[in-house]
Amino acid sequence: MKLKEDINPLLLQVFHSVVWVYSVITFLPWYLLSGTGAKQERARRVRALPVSGHPGGPYRTPGSLQRLTTGLNPGRDTLDTVFEHSMQRFPNRDFLGTRDILSEEDELQPNGKVFKKVILGNYIWLTFTEVFEAAAQFGRGLAALGQKPQKNIAIFCETRAEWFIAAQACFMHNFPLVTLYSTLGGPAIAHGLNETEVTHIITSRDLLQARLMAILPEVPRLEQIIVVDSKPSAWPRLPEGVRVHSMASVQELGARPENRVKMPSRPGPSDIAVIMYTSGSTGIPKGVMISHSNLIAGITGMTERIPDLSEKDTYIGYLPLAHVLELSAEMVCMLHGCRIGYSSPQTLADQSTKIKRGSKGDTSVLHPTLMVAVPEIMDRIYKNVMTKVEEMSGIQRSLFILAYNYKMEQISKGYSTPLCDRLVFRKVRALLGGKIRVLLSGGAPLSPATQRFMNICFCCHVGQGYGLTETCGAGTITDVWDYSTGRVGAPLICSEITLKDWDEAGYHSTNKPNPRGEILIGGPNVTMGYYKSDSKNQEDFFVDENGQRWFCTGDIGEFHPDGCLKIIDRKKDLVKLQAGEYVPLGKVEAVLKNSPLIDNICAYANSDQTYVIGFVVPNQKQLISLAEEKGIVGSWEEICNSSEMEKEVLQVMMDAAVVGKLERFEVPLKIRLSSEPWTPETGLVTDAFKLKRKELKTHYQEDIERMYGGK
CATH class of the missing domain: 3.30.300.30 (ANL, C-terminal domain)
Structure with missing residues (x-):
């Protein structure tokens, strides 16, 4: 998307002259030292091929033509062993961070509404060893409260460190974790809890008050409620037989000598790790059964596509952990020793709704290098920045537009623009902390205009991923050498993708210039199916003659000649x-x-x-x-x-x-x-x-x- 130039012709000529002189002087040494030639070669390479030679696929990456990658090294075939391995590699490394709340106050808005504003301090960190021990104690405490291996336990909580610790505790002790979005309505929550027959639920004080209390009479099996906040309030209106505990008291229970000696019932690769309830965009939420081996295959595929992950990276976690995208991203970070600093959409940036004016949002304090976002949030950032550009003086706006269009031209060729980045886009980049190097979009298609804008103004790789809860969020991710927009990349090393003809709408693998059809994803990351829904499983999942599971996504895609996929439609979104x-x-x-x-x-x-x-x-x-x-x-x-x-x-x-x-x-x-x-x-x-x-x-x-x- 080229920004419209409404610029003084003399200024335009001067700018182009300066850029031309600068480019001539610096091009040759920069080209030789920056490795741009190699980057351009990588940008042109074929990223996936049809295994059978059929234009509709299945497509695999060149490294997976013979066999899909199923997981990590031997001995790390369950999520508890993956966490234990990370703890042994990075024992004293900061792992989970939460900002200290210094003060809260109500602020009256001009329209009469009252917004709660907060002033937050620095991040307080737990090391890998501390998180591991906290999870182990919590798991033993849950067992002492009667939670049994291979019996479902629910978590209904906002994204925070305690969510992750609770999840690891469940993985360690083979408690299948039922995840529910914190914004689900009462009937959907009751449906999930009753369908999975849980007796124990982990939640927060706010959600217990606002959502759970009203539906407790509708969930007769529920016995134990664990509140993650340090000091839960008294609860006088609880149904008979229901008890409330704090997370700290359950950990203390698990730390007792008589409970420490009990060995947990370790999971197997095929055991259910998570029953993840979808967000219900088409009706009642469905519970997707995800095994340990499914998640490990998914995070293995994601890891291969994100370059240079290491303990030097910091990830900002603010999307719902009940969503497979966020859970997988945090598991990838855990695997590589990255720090995870927790946030929320209301405290993410200095301008966020809950941040008191003059104080700092989470990105300004954390300075993350890795971030995942959904298109809705990226579209908001794009429009907010463009609004500020419109408010600039004529000269400032002209320079911004010139720099924007110049950089767009350069990055389409694989060139970098360090001078523009430093002089023009530094303030925009600072909105997300100033150090983002990889920004990944998932959950829905990202518009090419927003993708290119974020790529230019935030001076980092902006990629798209494609996956579903039913495939552990894994399917495709664009690589950093792909300078195009509007595509979701090639299949991951754990997945293969084929296109199924849809005659009614005219989508066929024989379409020209590119094969088109319904996207089917196959591989070890394809989940076990929907909980207690045999008819839906038969409709959406199948196993081929080689024993591999496939999921029919309902999305329509096309493969480009280099093996990258583009989402062009959705069956349910097509109206005649x-x-x-x-x-x-x-x-x-x-x-x-x-x-x-x-x-x-x-x-x-x-x-x-x-x-x-x-x-x-x-x-x-x-x-x-x-x-x-x-x-x-x-x-x-x-x-x-x-x-x-x-x-x-x-x-x-x-x-x-x-x-x-x-x-x-x-x-x-x-x-x-x-x-x-x-x-x-x-x-x-x-x-x-x-x-x-x-x-x-x-x-x-x-x-x-x-x-x-x-x-």
Whole structure:
């Protein structure tokens, strides 16, 4: 995405002259010393090949053509042995870090709402040895409370060090860990707990008060609640037979001499490590059974694709640990001795919602080198930075745009731009701590514009990964030598991918110029299936003649000549209009979200109608500015409810659609502007910010009828 140049011609000429002179003087020594030739060679190499020669696959990386990688070295075939090995390699290395809370206060906003603000101190660290001993004690304490090996135990908690410690305790003692998102609603939580028949649950004080207390009568098997906070409150309204313990008291129980002598029941590679409940974007959450060997295969594949991981790296953990992407990322960090500093979306940066103005967010204190993000968060960063660029003076904005376009041209050739990085993008890079070297996006497709923007402004490799809970999050990851955008890379060394024809929509392995079809992932990282759901397992999983498990993703992809995969559609997101045209809703949303005016959008279409409609969360600052320009006055809610404003936004969307090369029938003809953002707490998006289409349809049912001419 080239930024529009609105620049004084003289300034433009001077800039290009300076750049030309600088390039001529420095190019040859820089080219020889930087290894750019070798990088360009790596960028051009074939990354995966069809094993059978068939254009639809299966595709494997050249190093895995004979056999897929199943795991790590012999003797490290379960998650507890992996952790023990890391503890022995890095015993005194800082491992898990949590910021000290110095103070909290309520801050009244202009709209009358009250936000809680915090001032945080430095990170306090636990070493690998301390984490290992804490997990061992906690596991023994759980056993003393009656938790049995191979009997399910649940964790319903925010991302924090205690979550990771509790998980390691369960892995050590062969307690299958049932994970539930902290933003799930009451019925979904009760469903997961009852389906897995848990008697013990690990949670936080806040979640116990806000979510669990209300549904305890609906979970009759529950006996023990372990609260990870140091000082849990008294709980007078507990059902009979339910007891609450603090995590510290359970660890003390596990440290008693009579409990220390008991040897844990160690897991086997095929034992269930996690029953991970999905975020429920299509209805009731499903529990995915993940074995120890599944997770180890997945993290082995991820490790191979992320370069130079070592104990010098620091990872910032803030995505839900109940999501396979975050859990796998933290396991990869553990394997290589990286520090993990915990955060949250509300405290991530200096400008985050819970950080008191003038104090520092987590990235500014931690200075991470590794980070994983979902596209929604990266899109927000992109739009926030571009808003600040618009507010710059004319000369500053002109220099930024010149530097941006110059760097975009250079990195597309595999060249670096150290001078631009130091002089122009240093302040932008500082938003994430200033030391990020790898930024990986997962959970949903990342738009090429956002990917290139993050790559340029944060001066690091920005890659995409593709995987699902059903494949341990592993499938593909782009490598650091791939300078393209909009693709998700080649299969990992633990996976192979084939494309299955979908006749109805015209996706075939014989399509030109690239083979297309439904993505099927096979390999040792493909999980054991859904918990207590035989019919769904038969629909989505199968075992081939060689005994290998496969998962049918429902996503549509195409393989490029170098073996890299691009996600182009999704079966469930494809709607056929009355006149027979197919509308890829996900593609429409991805293109229109590139507009600075749109923070989020859900495209919708009924098959008995001739056009698409949309629900839009506008960017407040941009929409108010547009309203002022058009002479539309009123409160935020009144502006969003204005039919005239809807027409203005539709025109902006039409312009974005032209740039994004959407077909005319793909562009929404009518929209509804939402004055409230969609967050996991509203129930309209998942924890990974994927749209919950069913819930959005219900929420906007009256608007759907209005836009389609109903009552």
